[in-house]
Amino acid sequence: MAEPQDLAGLQLAGKKVLVTGVANKKSVALHIGRGLVAAGATPVYMVRTDERRDSVTQLLADSDIYVCDVRHQDQIEALAESLAADHPQLDGFVHSIAFADYSDGWKPFHESSKEAFLESVDVSAFSLVNLSNALKDLLTPQASVVTISISTTTMAAENYGFMAPAKAALDSAVVFLAKSFSAFSQVRFNAVRAGLLKTSSSAGIPGYADSYLYGEKATLRGRGLETSEVANTALFLLSPLSSGINAQGIVVDAGMGVNYFDEGIVRE
Numbered sequence: 625m626a627e628p629q630d631l632a633g634l635q636l637a638g639k640k641v642l643v644t645g646v647a648n649k650k651s652v653a654l655h656i657g658r659g660l661v662a663a664g665a666t667p668v669y670m671v672r673t674d675e676r677r678d679s680v681t682q683l684l685a686d687s688d689i690y691v692c693d694v695r696h697q698d699q700i701e702a703l704a705e706s707l708a709a710d711h712p713q714l715d716g717f718v719h720s721i722a723f724a725d726y727s728d729g730w731k732p733f734h735e736s737s738k739e740a741f742l743e744s745v746d747v748s749a750f751s752l753v754n755l756s757n758a759l760k761d762l763l764t765p766q767a768s769v770v771t772i773s774i775s776t777t778t779m780a781a782e783n784y785g786f787m788a789p790a791k792a793a794l795d796s797a798v799v800f801l802a803k804s805f806s807a808f809s810q811v812r813f814n815a816v817r818a819g820l821l822k823t824s825s826s827a828g829i830p831g832y833a834d835s836y837l838y839g840e841k842a843t844l845r846g847r848g849l850e851t852s853e854v855a856n857t858a859l860f861l862l863s864p865l866s867s868g869i870n871a872q873g874i875v876v877d878a879g880m881g882v883n884y885f886d887e888g889i890v891r892e
Contacts, residue, residue, distance in 0.1 A: 630662075634863040637664030640711055641862060642759070644670040645720030645772075646680050650822065652772055653720040654683060655855035663859065668711055670703065694721060694751035695743075704758040714762045716862045719755065719771040723747035724787040726829065736786045744786055749793035756801055756813075766810045770861045771798060772854070773815040775877040783829055795873050802871035812870040814861045818854045819843070819877030841889055844879030853878075 641660055645653040646669055657667040669689045671677050677689050688710065692703040707714070725740045752771050763769075777792035795815055802813040820839040829835075840848040857876050860866050875881065883889075 631659055631859065632663060634663045634859055634865060636660060636859070636863050639665045639715035639862075640713065641665055641667055641716035641718060642670060642707070642711075642714050643667045643718040643720070644755075645718075645722075646671060646684065647676065648680070649683060650851065651720070652818070652821070652851055652854050652858070653718060654680075655851050656718055656720070656858050657684065657687070659855050659859045660862075663863075665715075668707070668714075694747060694754065697754075700754055700758050703755075704762070707759065707762055712762060713764055714759065715764050715767050717756070717759060717763065717767065717769045718858060718862070719752045719769065721747060721751050722772075722787070722790075724785070724790070724829075726785070730783055731785070733780075733782070733785055741786045741789075744790040745793050748787070748790040749797055752794060753797050753801065756805075760805070760809075760811075763809070763811050766864075766867075767812075768862045768866070769801070769811060769813045770858045771813075771815045772858070773798075773817045773873060775817050775819045775875050775881055781835065783835065787829075798873065799871045812861075812867075814866075814869055814871070815873040816854055816857045816861065817873045817875045817877075819849045819875075819880050821849055821851055821854065838889075839880055841892075842880045842883045842886065843877070844883050847878070849876065849878050849880075 643653050643657045645651060646657065657669065660667045667687055669684055669687055670692050671680060671689060672693050674691055677691055690703055690706055692699045694700060724744045756769060771794060773794050774791045777788045777795060798813045798815045805811045820836045854876050857874055861869065
């Protein structure tokens with residue numbers, strides 16, 4: 625993974641940011657964390673299990689790594705207590721958590737199981753609400769919260785299934801959290817709505833490789849989106865330079881969303 629070149633101008637030096645969701649070297653969260661370091665900030669990490677912490681320790685150098693499975697309220701409360709003791713002020717929070725159980729293979733959307741659907745919403749969307757509430761006393765008055773969403777939730781990509789409605793709930797939660805927090809702070813909430821990426825989590829989606837190759841052709845530049853491009857947008861939203869942006873979803877898809885009917889693609 626190439627290190628970011630020059631991020632000093634983002635005015636993030638000296639700030640501390642909680643970053644969730646690092647799984648491996650391909651993770652958007654890892655790119656964001658390394659960008660924070662390059663900009664002079666201090667990332668603090670949260671992963672789901674002890675095993676995951678052990679597997680990413682080398683990637684995260686000497687950074688503090690906390691364990692929290694967001695499906696369990698007691699673990700969220702324990703995380704908040706630990707952070708309050710070790711890092712009582714956070715200038716930002718990166719929510720890069722999503723989960724969908726595709727173990728039964730592809731099914732038509734109307735056959736989605738209630739259990740899988742609700743678990744996806746719980747982990748992928750409600751966790752932003754739950755963690756934000758648990759951490760609200762640690763966030764500085766002008767902190768920035770950034771979540772990683774998808775470029776569109778209104779296109780029925782059948783293989784993505786119930787994950788798109790879960791991300792739609794996430795996008796809506798961003799707006800409502802921004803409004804709710806405005807009653808007592810200037811904390812901002814925004815989403816980076818990313819196009820198709822080569823990540824390990826994406827690989828678990830049935831038929832994703834074919835979707836990615838099509839999406840790559842549909843970008844205006846004919847080249848797929850890079851994880852670092854998504855991370856750089858998140859870094860901008862974490863920085864004071866984006867102070868006027870709140871309750872928004874910034875689409876980062878290299879123009880894919882406007883180019884599905886490109887003459888060359890249609891001809892193929």
